[in-house]
Structure formats: structure tokens, C-alpha cells
Amino acid sequence: MTFVYHNLKFMLLSAILIACSPAAERIERNERTFSRVQAAAVSHNGQYSLVSTTEEGLRLFDTQTNELLHNWQQEDEGISQIVSAKFSPQADVTLAASRMTLVLWDTQSGDALGAWRNDDSFILDVAVSNQGQHIVLARNDGVVLLFEPATGRRVEFRVHTDKVNKVDISANGQYVLSGGNDHQAILWQTDPVQVRHVFPLTGRVTELTLGPAGRYALVASATQAEIRNLVTGDVQQTLDLGARQKVFTTATFSPQAELLLTGTASRLVEVWSVASGKRLCSWRIKGRAGEHPPRAAIIGASFINANTIVIETSAGFSELWRLPSSCQAPRSPSSEE
Incomplete structure (x- = not known):
């Protein structure tokens, strides 16, 4: 497959368990690759997982059957270092980016829907709306770049004063949440472009979703993690991170936004109540056998259903976990009648 990259400047076209009683139960553990995983993503519905390695490229899996659906190469001249991979909310497309290039893939057919180059600055993170109608890049020059492949519309959002580490976009592409080293996350509208809320933090933004x-949205630094109400902009809850710093490497809400699932580079999985901000359960996963100390960052995670989650790790494994009843979303009064 030959890629034609368009220059964005001109054309846009079994786990060690802690603090969890009763314990979460590991249902499956499947090896995705023998290599270390650079980047990974799990679709919002938990149906697909995408993992990237330098040796094997991009590999799309069905999380239920563990079938390898597609194996992609990002660049013609070789396998590139992928820095970010994201699914659209409906999981109809997935977007993968190296420092300088990005490719939009159709999850069903496996076709490449578009390929672009970004020569102005390094890409640090990406996000994509449904059908790939809007693509957004977080860059180390402080710019958030939004473009629409079908129309050629291009927006450079220049409100951040330092490099932008993380970005997310709503399913319809109308809102973007971006956060960077300037100690703030910004929710902004894409058409017309205007800032809706600014969320200050005590340190650089390390995760948001x-x-x-x-x-709601999660905005987090190493010492502060807040669930924000996106209508009012107010703090809905502040997560208790403890005395030490904690850097989330992935985070996602449950389908009804009752729970928040997070992972860290130190093999820690946590489930939080959005209503109370309390940690409902947590546990550490295993690393690769014979590895001391174990290395298995949680780099992708999602809910499959109300009591089952899937995670992807940098060690090359996918794991399914069943949550205990104490770690599941509370039933609403109407459902108990």
C-alpha cells in the first residue's frame, strides 16, 4: 500500500491485588505480541484493541475473540514509532500518529482513509470524531490543530502557552478538550471557535478524557485529578490520589459516566465513583514472566459491560477482568423497584 501524505501546512485534505475487597477476577490474559508495545487504544465499547510495536506495526484485535483483524504499516519505508492511537467514539475508524505522520484507518475494511504529514512541530497526541470527520492534533509547539478531511477546514488553536500533551474530541466534533505544560486544560468549541471553560491545575496536564x-471530563496532573462538570465548568469531584504523585497513563468513563477507569505506568488499575470521587477498587497486574522488576504500564482500557473491563499493557498482553459488586456502578432507585 502506498501512502500519499498531505502536508498539513498547505492541504488538509494474574494480578497482585491491593485495596480491593472482594478482589477483581482476571478472566483472560492473551499475549498480543512478544515485543514492547509503544502505544495502544481500546474502543469505547470495548470491542476493539489496537496495539503498536516497531517490529509488527499496528495490529487491530477483536477483544472478545482475540482474532487479529488487521495488521497495518504506518509508512511505506518502514514501521514508524507510534506516539498515539485513538478510536472514534463509535469505533468506526481509528487514527494512529507518529511524531510527523498520521493515518486514518477504517476498522471494518482495513482501508487507509487518509494519510497526512505534519512538518511544523512534533505530534504528541491525537483524537478523532465519528466517521473521521474531525481530526485533532496536540503538538509540542503549543498549537492544537483541528482539521476536517472532507472539507479542508483547518483551525490552529493557539491559546496554550506551552506544549500540548493531551487532547480529546466529542463524538460530533463540536468540542475539544486540550491540556498541556501550561498547567491548564481548556474546553473549546470548534465552530465557531471559542473557549468554553478553562480548568487550572497544579502541574502540567498528564491525562484527560x-x-x-x-x-463530565477528567483532567489530571501528577498531583491533582478532577472530574469536571462540562456544563457549568465546576469541579464535580476531586479524586484522592494520596500523598505521592500519580500519573495516569490511560483513563475512560463507563458508558453511563457512573464510573471512571484509570491505569498507571506502575501496573495499577483503579475504578472510581464519579458521584463520590472515591476509589471503589484497585489492583496491580503482573508483568512478563521472569522480568524483575516487572514492567507493564496500563496504556489502554475500556468497559466491555457494567462489570467487565479490558486493558492493554506495554508488556504486550490484553487482560479481561470481572469487577466485584463493590466496584460496579450503583443501581438507580428506578432499577431496584
Whole structure:
């Protein structure tokens, strides 16, 4: 497959368990690759996982059957170092980016829907709306670049004053959440472009994610993690990170935004209550056998259903876990009648 990259400047076209009683139960552990994983993503519905290695390229899996659906190469001249991979909210497309290039893939057919180059600055993170109608890049020059492949519309959002580490976009492409080294996350509207809320933090933004239906968002630094109400901009809850610093490497809300699932580079999985901000359960996964100390960052995670989650690790494994009843979303009064 030959890629034609368009220059964005001119054309846009079994785990060690802790603090969890009763314990979460590991259902499956499947090896995705023998190599270390550079980047990974799990679709919002938990159906697909995408993992990237320098040796094997991009590999798309069905999380239920563990079938390898597609094996892609990002560049013609060889396998590139992938820095970010994201699914659209409906999982109809996935977007993968190296420092300078990005490719949009169709998850069903496996076709490349578009390939672009970004020569102005390094890409640090990406996000994509449904059908790939909007693509957004976080760059180390402080710019958030939004473009629409079908129309050629291009927006450079220049409100951040330092490099932008993380970015997310709503399913319809109308809102972007971006955060960087300037100690703030910004929720902004894409058409017309205007800032809706600014969320200050005590340190650089290390993780953020938009919840379903535009209700909540997580914004986090190493010492502060807040669930924000996106309508009012107010702090919904502050997560208790403890005395030590904690850097989330992945985060996602449950489909009804009742729970928040997070992972860290130190093999820690945590499930939080959005209503109370309390940690409901947590546990550490295993690394690769014979590895001391174990290295298995949680770099992708999602809910499959109300009581089952899937995670992807840098050690090259996918794991399915069943949550205990104490770690599941509370039933609403109407469901108990």
C-alpha cells in the first residue's frame, strides 16, 4: 500500500491485588505480541484493541475473540514509532500518529482513509470524531490543530502557552478538550471557535478524557485529578490520589459516566465513583514472566459491560477482568423497584 501524505501546512485534505475487597477476577490474559508495545487504544465499547510495536506495526484485535483483524504499516519505508492511537467514539475508524505522520484507518475494511504529514512541530497526541470527520492534533509547539478531511477546514488553536500533551474530541466534533505544560486544560468549541471553560491545575496536564454525552471530563496532573462538570465548568469531584504523585497513563468513563477507569505506568488499575470521587477498587497486574522488576504500564482500557473491563499493557498482553459488586456502578432507585 502506498501512502500519499498531505502536508498539513498547505492541504488538509494474574494480578497482585491491593485495596480491593472482594478482589477483581482476571478472566483472560492473551499475549498480543512478544515485543514492547509503544502505544495502544481500546474502543469505547470495548470491542476493539489496537496495539503498536516497531517490529509488527499496528495490529487491530477483536477483544472478545482475540482474532487479529488487521495488521497495518504506518509508512511505506518502514514501521514508524507510534506516539498515539485513538478510536472514534463509535469505533468506526481509528487514527494512529507518529511524531510527523498520521493515518486514518477504517476498522471494518482495513482501508487507509487518509494519510497526512505534519512538518511544523512534533505530534504528541491525537483524537478523532465519528466517521473521521474531525481530526485533532496536540503538538509540542503549543498549537492544537483541528482539521476536517472532507472539507479542508483547518483551525490552529493557539491559546496554550506551552506544549500540548493531551487532547480529546466529542463524538460530533463540536468540542475539544486540550491540556498541556501550561498547567491548564481548556474546553473549546470548534465552530465557531471559542473557549468554553478553562480548568487550572497544579502541574502540567498528564491525562484527560471526555465522558459520554458531554456531561463530565477528567483532567489530571501528577498531583491533582478532577472530574469536571462540562456544563457549568465546576469541579464535580476531586479524586484522592494520596500523598505521592500519580500519573495516569490511560483513563475512560463507563458508558453511563457512573464510573471512571484509570491505569498507571506502575501496573495499577483503579475504578472510581464519579458521584463520590472515591476509589471503589484497585489492583496491580503482573508483568512478563521472569522480568524483575516487572514492567507493564496500563496504556489502554475500556468497559466491555457494567462489570467487565479490558486493558492493554506495554508488556504486550490484553487482560479481561470481572469487577466485584463493590466496584460496579450503583443501581438507580428506578432499577431496584
